[in-house]
């Protein structure tokens with residue numbers, strides 16, 4: 171299986187979320203072809219006038235790009251191709267300000283290309299990634315349950331994006347790191363959930 175790790179862990183070796191990612195990787199029971207995108211070391215390119223113009227021209231207009239446009243959009247295409255070739259994506263990130271850290275959204279904007287991961291059929295969007303599996307591993311200081319779940323925009327936004335791409339097999343593993351009294355149980359539970367995912371997907 172081709173596994174793509176996409177991580178944004180700016181706390182480095184002290185990262186709480188890294189513990190979840192390492193647990194996942196250490197407990198895989200079969201051999202996989204693993205590729206990693208580290209968004210701290212290699213931040214994705216964001217749209218500017220040239221790249222956005224090229225994207226619109228090619229992906230929505232069906233018009234061939236000139237060499238300057240092709241070159242400008244290449245970094246986004248490299249990420250898009252890498253994403254499309256993955257059977258399983260592991261996305262690891264901390265919650266920042268109730269949502270995805272901005273650079274992760276920039277990554278999603280790079281890979282979510284029309285005609286590649288979704289298309290329009292008579293004006294209706296159709297997801298093209300229905301064979302992909304996707305797991306988000308994330309931590310936050312708080313725990314957003316019940317009436318407060320609307321504050322967890324990591325989950326809300328990713329669900330929308332994953333559904334839009336037609337991904338059916340996706341899951342979220344979360345641990346809350348902010349309360350020292352529950353820290354250990356939070357991470358134990360999250361690791362158990364990882365074990366269950368590995369087992370049920372025969373990874």
Ligand SMILES: Cc1cc2nc3c(=O)[nH]c(=O)nc-3n(C[C@H](O)[C@H](O)[C@H](O)COP(=O)(O)O)c2cc1C
Pocket residue numbers: 179180181184185186187188263264265266267268269309310311312313347
């Ligand atoms: C810039 C910044 C913003 C944060 N925003 C939130 C937040 O909105 N909600 C929350 O519960 N925790 C927030 N936190 C806490 C982190 O999500 C939490 O400590 C997490 O476990 C950090 O993961 P890491 O150790 O992998 O970096 C924030 C931390 C930082 C540094």
